[in-house]
Amino acid sequence: MTKTAKTILWVVIIVIVIGAIWYGLTRKPAEEVIKIGVITPLSSDMVNWGESMKGGIEIAVDERNSIINGKPIQLIFEDNKACDSKETVTAMRKLIDIDKVKVTLVGCSGATMSAAPIAEENQVILLTPMASAGQISQAGDFVFRTSISDTAMGKFLGKYLIEKLNFKKIAVLYANNDYGVGFFNNLKPSFENSGGEILQAEEYIFGATDFRTNLTKIKAKSPEALVVISYGQEGGLIAKQIKELDIDVQIIGGDNFGTQEVVEAGGEAVEGAIFTTPALDETKPEVIELKEKFQNKYGKEPPVLISVADGYDAANLLLDAIEEKGYNPFGIKDYLYSIKDYPGISGVITIDENGDAVKPVSIQTIKNGQFVPYEE
Template sequence: MQKLRKLVWISLLLMVVLVFTGCGQQGETSKQDEETIKIGTVGPLSGDTATYGVSTKNGVEIAIEEINNSGGINGKKITLIPQDSKGDQAEAANATQKLISQDNVSAIIGAVLSSETLAAAPIANDAGIPMISSSATAPGVPDVGPFIFRNCIADQVQAAQLAEYAVKELNLDKFAVLYTKNDYGEALKDTFVETLKSLDKEPLVVESYVDGDNDFSAQITKIAAQKPQAIYVGGYYTEAAKIAQQAKQKGLEVIFLGGDGFYSPKLLELGGDAVEGVIFTAGFYDKDPDENVQKFVAAYKAKFNEDPDMFAAQAYDAAMILIEAIKKAGTTDPAAIQAELAKTKDFPGITGKTSFTENGDAVKDILILKVENGAFKRIR
């Protein structure tokens, strides 16, 4: 018994030693290699929002691989330094600080969640390092400063367009709103409700939930009592799938509407036939016949063995926009890169043509997708 215990402790100790030496080696190689351009990513790689961060990192990885395989930027290879924010504001700020002061990155793609981006962006901006978020859709992100850009459709724009579409094209009249209590959900809800009001409609009931919740029966029962025709869910696909399923279990038959947080193959996988007929706004459609889109989808599938989602696609485009700017600047000087980024106009990416406004916000096409026969279909 005593021997066995010793053995367990020694093996544990060995594991710890191995883990630490592993880190040491990584640090050394990146120091030796001064001839590369370093790009960092910040986003949740663990925790309950990890899927968004992992997709973002994967999308950037595909872009970097593509450029490195064709000779890099002006002969220099790019190295990616991914950082885990755990979806937490303080961790995101620390990770950004580390990328800038320890890793000396030229630019950062991130952060992923709106809340963590609002914490991380001021650090990058103050240090004069360009930062492009490919998914922080809440208001205020590009307003942080001249070094902060974003490549996604703003919450205000997508919620407003969907509200108009629902009223004018789908002729819907009675709405309920159910949103997640974070920057993303609040922005979607506020804009959706305001747009309805501007069209002389009023939501019958507005309810909220917290990401990671499993049980929505209280909210659904309350919404069902008002007999709406449609529910606008301001949130992400995991919860959206559960909401749709529990509504179905409770016999509530409505049209579900949503934002770009719905766009993931996981929505179909988790929601099954309960998400049939769901309509939502998105910035990317993987069945787009465009050659670049299909090339990206194939490369992503080959490397990660799954379909890319919108987070991956927008991150890929953000990385490509950044690489284009570094190429044009001809240097890794952050200020020169920032100047080139600001000039981005009609960049032909896989999420449509992208231009940056004066304060660094993206102007992009908005698609409306619908779930039909267990697959996404573009309806506008």
């Protein structure tokens, strides 16, 4: 490398480092600050979820003018890349040990599982607004979750399919990540115990774009309905390929089906699809308002609206707890366990004895590209 290039490299690094330190130093000193640690994907291919969760949290804090009980709120963000366990644990240790944080918000199931023992050990609150793995329910006394667990979703849908929709023979197509697998593992027993039969279950690689092989096998069994447990635009692509392969089946989506991405990717093919949703009604004024706030703050549409709503509700629950009980994990813990019928944007929340949010699940359908409640 030439001398000029070396010099430029040095200058760039020094400028960035100095600039950033200066920026850091000019922030409020830590006299009596209410610190909340947030560990979520801020880079890597999971960044859409992380940024959505972060957006919801920051909006909630903004609404209170970043002040609670007369003290400034400080959000400390840490990046756990693609929900990496190692990064999460390091961030958790740093937040608790160095920043002396007593309240944390963590995104992702794997990350929550690895951070949970540390939260328990240090008696620090860990609230996750973005994790669906069933095992989190048993992760600890100080561990709370406000997003719906796959256990709850899977169980609900299993029963709903038989009791309300009268589908007895179905097929399932699900993503092979913790969400898809967890959901399916709970759907199956619930559905079968209610008298249903799963004719074909197909697993696909999370992130795939071609589902034709799986769908062909499913077509061969002629199910009445096809339950699709997918992420992002996958739901839309799957719907399109179902139409392409001329499969006559009712599409039932999971809670990641009701998104703009799916409508855009699926177009005509997703019309009439039914899906579960943790009651995020995009026609409600407060939801529209949240969407706008995100747009105004970040200059773009929320990538994953439900994560924004979950993050927003979680932050508000925490801030309410702190307001009522002070910055004290034990008090906050009691407050959280006592939450009943809290009117969150992501749904009405009641926290159960495991620290899990029990939210009503609603069923919606797509009509003319819009999400509307499904009439049975």
